[in-house]
Amino acid sequence: MGKQKKKKSEWLDWLKALLIAFGLAFIVRTFLFAPIVVDGPSMLPTLHDRDQMIVNKIGYRFGDPERFEIVVFHASDQKDFIKRVIGLPGEHIAVRDNVLYVNDQPVEQPFLTEYNNEILTNDFELEELPGEYKTIPEDQVLVLGDNRGNSTDSRILGMISMDQIVGKTSVRYWPFDRIDIMKLGE
Template sequence: MTKKKNELWEWVKALLIAIALAAVIRYFLFAPIIVDGLSMMPTLKHQDRMIVNKLSYEIGEPERFDIIVFHAPEEKDYIKRVIGLPGDHIEYRDDTLYVNGEAYEEPYLADYKKQAEGPLTDSFSLEETPVGSLTVPEGELFVMGDNRRFSKDSRHIGTISMDKIIGKTSIVYWPLNDAHIVKK
């Protein structure tokens, strides 16, 4: 009788430890997210399932072209690409990204640009967006979706505060036949 009680208690302890460990991993380290919408096409598809690394910016800083998940003003989480870092002057001219006056290639858009009729990204400067300043403010990021014609991003909602970032994402794990690491 005592042996069965001990065995049952061991199973209960193992289950409680597994649940606690899963909760710690889910809330502090990694979390699943589902892509909702087409704003990151062709890089990410609607209903792609991804892993968000919540620890990435606790130990490092966002880099240009990272794909991040953040709390948007509409009480919803968005997935977008980092285009501008604090202090950057951002401008688009003739479908080309200029950061601090230097043209940048966006290889993740190359195939999409070939298919598009006309410019994929309309020309704008940072001052013409809700940001309204010459440079991205300190502690903020300028983000855009890869589907530039159909993305609600910093051109519409302004810059994103660093404290609104949930984490960085680069692993699509579902659908299984399309699982991959997203490149910059």
């Protein structure tokens, strides 16, 4: 009888341990970190289709996005997008002849390269984008894909509310030959 009671106790211990592990995994994935798979070419050459990354969900609970961070946001109820923050609240953004202007001052974009010698970004002014803002509203950001010729971003979607942002990405863990910690502006 003692042996059977001991086995039952072991099973309960294992069950408790598994429930705690699943509970912790749920909490971590829901509130702290989550995986995301890049879908499509909109962030080339920085991120490739099917790259797998970690989304830090807690970073913006304590601070706001910085220019050039790569963020994941809810584009719709079913779809999350991954793009780069280009414009911050209170700023005026324009692109002329592939030069980014923030409040009429040129800003380097070191992550952009001559991508097949094509025009990287068609010219635009903030006022021409959905919402027709003169400056980016509070609690919103302007995002663009690095592959500017093939990206659904703020030029189509308009400004992205901070409420839509899931978190920022900075760690690529797959494929193994491209494991990387992305630095701001890379």
